[in-house]
Amino acid sequence: MTNPSDIPTHTHHIQEINQRDNATFDVLSATNGQVIAKVGVSSTEHAEFALSQCDALFKNRDRWLSLEARVGILERMVGIMETRREELAKTIALEGGKPLSDANVEADRAIQGVRKSIEALSSEAGYVVPMGMYANSAKRMAFTQKEPIGVVLAISAFNHPLNLIVHQVGAAIAAGCPCIVKPAANTPLSCIAFYDIAIEAGLPNAWLHVVTAENHDVASLLVKDKRIGFLTFIGSARVGWMIKNQVHDGVRCALEHGGVAPVIVTNNANLTEASASITKGGYYHAGQVCVSTQRVFVDSQVAEAFIEQLTAHVKALTTGDASDPDTDVGPLIRPSEVNRVEEWVNEAIDAGAIVSTGGKRINDHFFEPTLLINPPAHVKVSTHEVFGPVVCIYTYNTIDQAIAQANSLDVAFQAAVFSNDINECLHCYRHLAASAVMVNDHSAFREDNMPFQGLRSSGLSTGGIKHTIEEMQIDKLMVIKSDSLL
Known part of the structure; x- marks a missing residue:
């Protein structure tokens, strides 16, 4: 003390x-x-x-x-x-x-x-x-x-x-x-x-x-x-x-x-690069970033392999004291935020979401880096900015289905797509409701001189x-x- x-x-x-x-x-x-x-x-x-x-x-x-x-x-x-x-x-x-x-x-x-x-x-x-x-x-x-x-x-x-x-x-x-x-x-x-x-x-x-x-x-x-x-x-x-x-x-x-940022992972993506990048974009500063990766839409053909890789990355994160140079994920800003994130995650689990890793509070200051699979569309982790260390995976069958889900909220800020097919990338860039679309990078990327603009209720x-x-x-x-x- x-x-x-x-x-x-x-x-x-x-x-x-x-x-x-x-x-x-x-x-x-x-x-x-x-x-x-x-x-x-x-x-x-x-x-x-x-x-x-x-x-x-x-x-x-x-x-x-x-x-x-x-x-x-x-x-x-x-x-x-x-x-x-x-x-x-x-x-x-x-x-x-x-x-x-x-x-x-x-x-x-x-x-x-x-x-x-x-x-x-x-x-x-x-x-x-x-x-x-x-x-x-x-x-x-x-x-x-x-x-x-x-x-x-x-x-x-x-x-x-x-x-x-x-x-x-x-x-x-x-x-x-x-x-x-x-x-x-x-x-x-x-x-x-x-x-x-x-x-x-x-x-x-x-x-x-x-x-x-x-x-x-x-x-x-x-x-x-x-x-x-x-x-x-x-x-x-x-x-x-x-x-x-x-x-x-x-x-x-x-x-x-905030933006409840969407990311699309197609079946042409490099899953190794995508899983590593999304780990950074979703859990950086315990998810307390306005463009933090929160909703990840993954082609059903590669979903199992992608979830396995992303889960391994998330489990490898070190949660702890912010002053420790080895810490990857620090605390939430105040205990009330830990309580809120816990409530939202429990709501998603009760509604049928699968916990791939995490899902629990550690103490009054920390929440486990959490990966949820297919939470229902109506729960808060699917509709509101979590501002916590929670990433949600949703599987899709067509890329237009993923885009429609990504655009379904009254927020629009930065988004991302992972694909090695330039036509898929351009299609997402054209149709995603976002002020910026990152290609083969996470949604939280920012260079301080680039335009940074929230649309709809995002700013x-x-x-x-x-x-x-x-x-x-x-x-x-x-x-x-x-x-x-x-």
């Missing part, structure tokens, strides 16, 4: 206004539930202070950060992050339960993400609008320049506590937008570390505010305020769509929800660092009329 005197307390990110009654909340280890830090609770006064500062900053265009200043800050951030890479990875693993090997990858991706923000700014340019083609635009020239859209409110999720902050807050810095960020209550430490790095790199304090709160009162105040120009939310569809209905008229929204707007920066800016037009022009 950690000595209370050794538990760090973080309150410095709450600028100017004292946190509510000097209150703090505990940040718990996802692995064992022990207190790892205390974080100051933001008050409604702090939220108002953040809004006032950001709004005043945006309205005073003389205080806007130049392109050169933004690039300089981001470059210095890269340098600081590189020196603190190990510390950042350990924080990710400790607070969020992501296995250290994967936390190291996230830290690297976060550093690369800031670099990609700089790269995106290298092409930050407007464009010339053709004039003079017709009489009504004669003697005119027109061009656009990029400008920030306004104050950004970023509400983030726990599952990638540093990299998501880079995608939301790093993009706001690059776009030139003042930003208020509310990290997930379970994983605020990575966000605070990013805040510290940004300030150390030269970002003026007024440009970034971290709001940490356990309840929804402060977040609700921020969401409904008309001084917000852009809302970026990562989390559940239920909350995301509710928030969208609360924002002020004219606020641009970017929502990223709104396009993510990916380059695309997010563009969403946070406007193209401001100037039209010049002069007799000196043709």
Whole structure:
């Protein structure tokens, strides 16, 4: 048990206004539930202070950060992050339960993400609008320049506590937008570390505010305020769509929800490669990823062989302490999630699903990596995002039958197909309801600059660092009329 005197307390990110009654909340280890830090609770006064500062900053265009200043800050951030890479990875693993090997990858991706923000700014340019083609635009020239859209409110999720902050807050810095960020209550430490790095790199304090709160009162105040120009939310569809209905008229929204990702394995697939890839895509971070492989549709001709190989891979996974470099599957973010996953798996089993491996809770923090065969279409593991270490196999007879099942839900994000027949791959690409289709790779693949977009109830707007920066800016037009022009 950690000595209370050794538990760090973080309150410095709450600028100017004292946190509510000097209150703090505990940040718990996802692995064992022990207190790892205390974080100051933001008050409604702090939220108002953040809004006032950001709004005043945006309205005073003389205080806007130049392109050169933004690039300089981001470059210095890269340098600081590189020196603190190990510390950042350990924080990710400790607070969020992501296995250290994967936390190291996230830290690297976060550093690369800031670099990609700089790269995106290298092409930050407007464009010339053709004039003079017709009489009504004669003697005119027109061009656009990029400008920030306004104050950004970023509400983030726990599952990638540093990299998501880079995608939301790093993009706001690059776009030139003042930003208020509310990290997930379970994983605020990575966000605070990013805040510290940004300030150390030269970002003026007024440009970034971290709001940490356990309840929804402060977040609700921020969401409904008309001084917000852009809302970026990562989390559940239920909350995301509710928030969208609360924002002020004219606020641009970017929502990223879940996908219940489908994967099709045809009888022309390399089963060895497919089973290994799907193991990674389905059990990475204990399935707590919005594009985690969850529904796998397998041709009945190869189903038995594929299930045998996939089962062997899943059984070989090591479940345990996220800080152990040998751990493959870590804990769920909180005990209530273990309870929920257990209920959903039991519902599927009671309805006739076959357990190929797993199926049980280990303790209050861990659930066994689980593989279910042919759960009925109506049970929750078939219709809702599990967000846990559960993959479901469904057999099919024709590829169009598999596509119809894959498209049957009111969610659409990333999907995948495994086949060595290019015509099958192109057929799936054309007919799958998805914003991205991976070929011979799992559904959870992501490169941080590629477009990342939930469709239907899975989200709104396009993510990916380059695309997010563009969403946070406007193209401001100037039209010049002069007799000196043709």
